Amino acid sequence: MTNIENLIISIVAIVVAPILGGLLTGLDRKIAARMQNRIGPPILQPFYDVFKLLGKEGITVNQTQMAYVLGYLLFAISALIMLVLRQDLLMLIFILTFSNICLIMGAMSVRSPYGKIGAQREIIQMMAYEPVLILMIVGVYLTTGSFLISSIFKFESPLLFNLPLVFLAFLFVLTIKLRKSPFDFSTSHHAHQELIKGLTTEYSGPQLALIEITHWYDLVLLLGMISLFFAKPIWVGILIAFVSYFLEIVVDNISARMTWKWMLRVTWLIAVGAAMTNIISLYMKK
Amino acid sequence: MEVNLLLAVAIFLPALAAILCYLVRNSAFRSFTIVISAIALALTALGFADIIGKHDGKIEIYMENMPFDIGLLIGFLDFVLLAYIVYTGVKLKKPLVVVLAVLQAVPLFIFEIMHKSEEQFPVFVIDYLSLIMLFLVSVIGPIILVFAMGYMKNHESHMHLKTSKQPRFFMILFVFLASMNALVTVNNLLWMYFFWEITTLCSFLLISHDKNAEAVKNATRALWINLLGGIAFVAAIIIISNAAGTLSIQDISSPNAGLFSTELLLGLALLCFAGFTKSAQFPFQSWLLGAMVAPTPVSALLHSSTMVKAGVYLIVRTAPAFYGTTLGNVVAMVGGFTFVAAAAIAISQSNGKRVLAYSTISNLGLIICCAGIGSQIALGAAMLLIIFHAISKGLLFLCIGTIEQGIGSRDIEDMQGLMKLMPFTTIITVIGMISMLLPPFGVLITKWLALEASVGQPVVLIMIVFGSAFTVVFWSKWIGIILTMSYKPKYIVEKLSVSIRISLILLLAGVLAASLLIGPLFKNTIEHQLDSYWFMDESILTADRGGVWIHDIYNNTIGGVESILFFLIILAIMIMIPYLIHKTKPANVKPPYLCGSNTDDPRGIEFISPKDKIDSVVVHNYYMKGFFGEKNLTLITNLIATAFILIMFGVVTL
Numbered sequence: 012m013t014n015i016e017n018l019i020i021s022i023v024a025i026v027v028a029p030i031l032g033g034l035l036t037g038l039d040r041k042i043a044a045r046m047q048n049r050i051g052p053p054i055l056q057p058f059y060d061v062f063k064l065l066g067k068e069g070i071t072v073n074q075t076q077m078a079y080v081l082g083y084l085l086f087a088i089s090a091l092i093m094l095v096l097r098q099d100l101l102m103l104i105f106i107l108t109f110s111n112i113c114l115i116m117g118a119m120s121v122r123s124p125y126g127k128i129g130a131q132r133e134i135i136q137m138m139a140y141e142p143v144l145i146l147m148i149v150g151v152y153l154t155t156g157s158f159l160i161s162s163i164f165k166f167e168s169p170l171l172f173n174l175p176l177v178f179l180a181f182l183f184v185l186t187i188k189l190r191k192s193p194f195d196f197s198t199s200h201h202a203h204q205e206l207i208k209g210l211t212t213e214y215s216g217p218q219l220a221l222i223e224i225t226h227w228y229d230l231v232l233l234l235g236m237i238s239l240f241f242a243k244p245i246w247v248g249i250l251i252a253f254v255s256y257f258l259e260i261v262v263d264n265i266s267a268r269m270t271w272k273w274m275l276r277v278t279w280l281i282a283v284g285a286a287m288t289n290i291i292s293l294y295m296k297k
Numbered sequence: 298m299e300v301n302l303l304l305a306v307a308i309f310l311p312a313l314a315a316i317l318c319y320l321v322r323n324s325a326f327r328s329f330t331i332v333i334s335a336i337a338l339a340l341t342a343l344g345f346a347d348i349i350g351k352h353d354g355k356i357e358i359y360m361e362n363m364p365f366d367i368g369l370l371i372g373f374l375d376f377v378l379l380a381y382i383v384y385t386g387v388k389l390k391k392p393l394v395v396v397l398a399v400l401q402a403v404p405l406f407i408f409e410i411m412h413k414s415e416e417q418f419p420v421f422v423i424d425y426l427s428l429i430m431l432f433l434v435s436v437i438g439p440i441i442l443v444f445a446m447g448y449m450k451n452h453e454s455h456m457h458l459k460t461s462k463q464p465r466f467f468m469i470l471f472v473f474l475a476s477m478n479a480l481v482t483v484n485n486l487l488w489m490y491f492f493w494e495i496t497t498l499c500s501f502l503l504i505s506h507d508k509n510a511e512a513v514k515n516a517t518r519a520l521w522i523n524l525l526g527g528i529a530f531v532a533a534i535i536i537i538s539n540a541a542g543t544l545s546i547q548d549i550s551s552p553n554a555g556l557f558s559t560e561l562l563l564g565l566a567l568l569c570f571a572g573f574t575k576s577a578q579f580p581f582q583s584w585l586l587g588a589m590v591a592p593t594p595v596s597a598l599l600h601s602s603t604m605v606k607a608g609v610y611l612i613v614r615t616a617p618a619f620y621g622t623t624l625g626n627v628v629a630m631v632g633g634f635t636f637v638a639a640a641a642i643a644i645s646q647s648n649g650k651r652v653l654a655y656s657t658i659s660n661l662g663l664i665i666c667c668a669g670i671g672s673q674i675a676l677g678a679a680m681l682l683i684i685f686h687a688i689s690k691g692l693l694f695l696c697i698g699t700i701e702q703g704i705g706s707r708d709i710e711d712m713q714g715l716m717k718l719m720p721f722t723t724i725i726t727v728i729g730m731i732s733m734l735l736p737p738f739g740v741l742i743t744k745w746l747a748l749e750a751s752v753g754q755p756v757v758l759i760m761i762v763f764g765s766a767f768t769v770v771f772w773s774k775w776i777g778i779i780l781t782m783s784y785k786p787k788y789i790v791e792k793l794s795v796s797i798r799i800s801l802i803l804l805l806a807g808v809l810a811a812s813l814l815i816g817p818l819f820k821n822t823i824e825h826q827l828d829s830y831w832f833m834d835e836s837i838l839t840a841d842r843g844g845v846w847i848h849d850i851y852n853n854t855i856g857g858v859e860s861i862l863f864f865l866i867i868l869a870i871m872i873m874i875p876y877l878i879h880k881t882k883p884a885n886v887k888p889p890y891l892c893g894s895n896t897d898d899p900r901g902i903e904f905i906s907p908k909d910k911i912d913s914v915v916v917h918n919y920y921m922k923g924f925f926g927e928k929n930l931t932l933i934t935n936l937i938a939t940a941f942i943l944i945m946f947g948v949v950t951l
Contacts (some may be wrong), residue, residue, distance in 0.1 A: 119777030
């Protein structure tokens with residue numbers, strides 16, 4: 012691929028991803044509302060919200076907050092670019108970690124108890140899901156012999172057939188990564204959070220809008236990673252990604268929030284256990 | 298001949314400086330000596346870098362036509378050293394120290410009498426691995442000494458000493474550097490043992506420097522644990538001499554040397570054991586944690602370029618000999634286990650220095666783990682991590698020393714709002730911490746390489762996976778605390794002495810340069826070193842386009858990253874911060890929401906609670922002591938680590 016081609020793909024991804032992410036978020040809210048017997052907001056509501064936030068006055072709690080928000084956004088975009096340019100999957104995860112750390116630092120930089128405790132919980136959530144993400148990539152390596160995303164597309168059979176348990180483990184941690192119930196400790200989509208809005212309590216106006224946009228990028232990135240499990244033909248993968256997202260919404264609506272201790276135990280036991288089982292069997296087969 | 302001169306400077310210049318520092322008790326003269334030696338040592342390291350390229354990456358120095366037998370002299374000095382340790386043991390009333398020293402002296406004495414070596418092998422061998430170590434010792438070491446000039450002045454004024462103990466202090470530091478320079482270049486195992494024991498003794502003297510009860514107690518523990526390693530070293534010398542008929546490190550560490558002789562493998566296992574004690578691997582970690590009582594420059598030196606790096610140097614040096622053997626696999630497990638266990642315990646620590654100590658132990662574990670895996674990628678990762686860890690950790694210790702003298706505490710919780718009190722130090726500290734865990738800095742690149750290298754060993758893999766997750770937790774908690782800002786901070790300019798300021802800036806420049814130039818750094822040193830080993834690997838590591846890349850046997854790229862883009866993003870954010878601070882209108886800065894109306898408190902932590910009482914908010918980090926506390930984990934992790942070490946000896950003897 013030439014550089015020009017890469018540039019065009021990146022720009023398309025940067026433009027399309029938030030639109031897609033925003034629409035999916037709108038759908039999420041609509042479906043959730045229907046599950047709760049409400050009519051729900053219009054599908055485009057997330058965009059209305061963000062545009063309104065962008066137009067608000069730039070109130071801040073300290074002068075450095077904006078820098079963290081930008082870090083959160085820019086590194087999330089970098090991770091997405093790495094995905095569409097089919098680069099090293101493991102490095103992608105590390106870049107994504109940096110993005111998330113920026114969000115945490117922003118929340119910790121204020122002297123707000125809600126923001127700080129939200130940040131602590133977010134750190135614990137990272138600790139829970141990161142091993143699974145890395146194990147997923149190891150599974151990809153053991154299957155395709157490479158860490159590059161491009162090799163997944165070159166591989167003849169879908170990853171899902173070789174990595175069924177890893178796929179399930181990934182779905183499990185997706186709930187944590189998307190901060191959905193029962194793992195919405197750090198900040199919640201629903202209005203019953205004892206931490207106000209946790210991690211994002213002290214953000215308002217344009218900063219909050221940027222955080223919302225970053226969430227959309229994250230969502231598209233994660234769904235993109237799901238579709239890697241069925242990269243040939245890719246439309247099946249995308250379909251699987253949408254079905255998975257629907258499952259997430261269902262789980263979000265039928266479960267209550269648990270504690271972080273429970274999350275650590277369950278994630279490390281079940282998700283890591285499942286992923287390791289899969290990886291060890293691949294290793295034995297070699 | 299040029300080489301001989303450089304080597305003589307590298308070893309004898311610090312020794313001379315040590316004598317000068319001790320004899321001339323004048324602080325201006327001492328500062329002069331330190332600065333001049335620092336510059337001279339750095340130039341020597343550069344000289345080596347220049348010469349080694351002209352010699353195809355390996356310089357061998359023979360010592361013939363010497364007026365007297367240096368081997369005999371070193372043998373004699375061995376016993377002087379051990380006698381001094383015995384004397385120390387008697388003075389401290391510690392029978393254990395005496396017994397351990399005697400247990401080394403007796404076999405060593407018998408060996409020296411029986412051992413008649415006619416064979417000729419180079420006394421010093423300098424290759425790229427030695428060059429890397431020489432650079433760390435001769436550049437980072439002196440920078441820490443420069444820092445110590447300013448630090449010790451404050452330190453002694455806090456202690457209200459009548460006569461300064463600085464002459465003795467700097468003497469020992471210089472002796473330390475001299476013996477480290479010798480240790481990483483010498484090719485005779487018996488001679489290496491001598492320098493190995495000097496570092497043990499020096500660390501004892503430095504840890505006990507303040508002479509209070511705790512310092513003496515911890516120093517004694519460091520002494521006896523390292524003497525255990527010394528015994529293993531002596532045993533290794535005897536066994537290897539029998540098995541291989543040579544004490545040339547070059548020969549015994551040649552690739553696959555251990556495949557054909559179980560006896561040699563046992564010797565190598567003993568050397569690894571010695572390395573574990575020196576590098577404070579579980580279950581020997583307690584001495585390095587106790588070493589925290591020493592003045593901060595000592596910690597910085599022990600943790601970055603000297604002492605603990607001697608242990609990993611020995612293991613990485615001999616790693617090609619046991620590559621692919623069961624011994625290699627078990628060494629990887631010992632290292633991997635230390636990596637994950639130390640990182641887990643670090644989560645529960647609120648004492649900043651202890652967090653740094655556990656982080657050091659953890660990273661040394663990763664280096665040893667990579668050496669045990671022994672493939673080309675793994676050894677490359679090990680050497681890169683030696684470099685990056687030394688620079689970053691050196692910097693961080695100097696930072697925490699400065700912070701401690703600034704705020705009078707080393708507790709992480711006391712560092713809230715540090716940005717306001719010590720902006721200069723805070724920014725450098727944060728960059729140092731980020732360099733330990735986030736992309737695109739070098740330490741993370743090595744973690745990534747370690748993961749990619751360990752996919753063939755599920756047990757090691759799962760340890761590294763969890764270890765890196767824990768690492769992110771304890772660093773990000775700490776960074777968050779440091780970056781906490783009052784909502785209307787007033788900036789003040791810190792008062793720091795010139796020596797502290799200069800050394801912090803130099804090391805910060807080192808951290809940034811090493812990570813930015815990882816490509817050339819790898820290409821010009823480590824790649825040559827790896828090429829000199831004979832490998833049958835599935836994948837190889839190269840440097841190109843400003844990053845490092847992994848290729849498979851068909852030369853397809855299977856992993857890698859260009860780091861420059863991400864540096865640009867970080868740079869953009871860093872420039873953004875001062876701009877934002879300047880641009881934000883004071884009227885737009887509001888106090889945080891505290892579930893009650895805020896008061897006029899500029900810190901923004903006071904609020905009006907029921908009955909108009911003014912309360913202030915206190916938020917602490919999570920330390921998860923129930924999960925990761927030292928009490929919960931130390932015993933069980935020590936037992937598991939001991940089991941791993943027993944398994945290591947099991948696989949080479951049974």
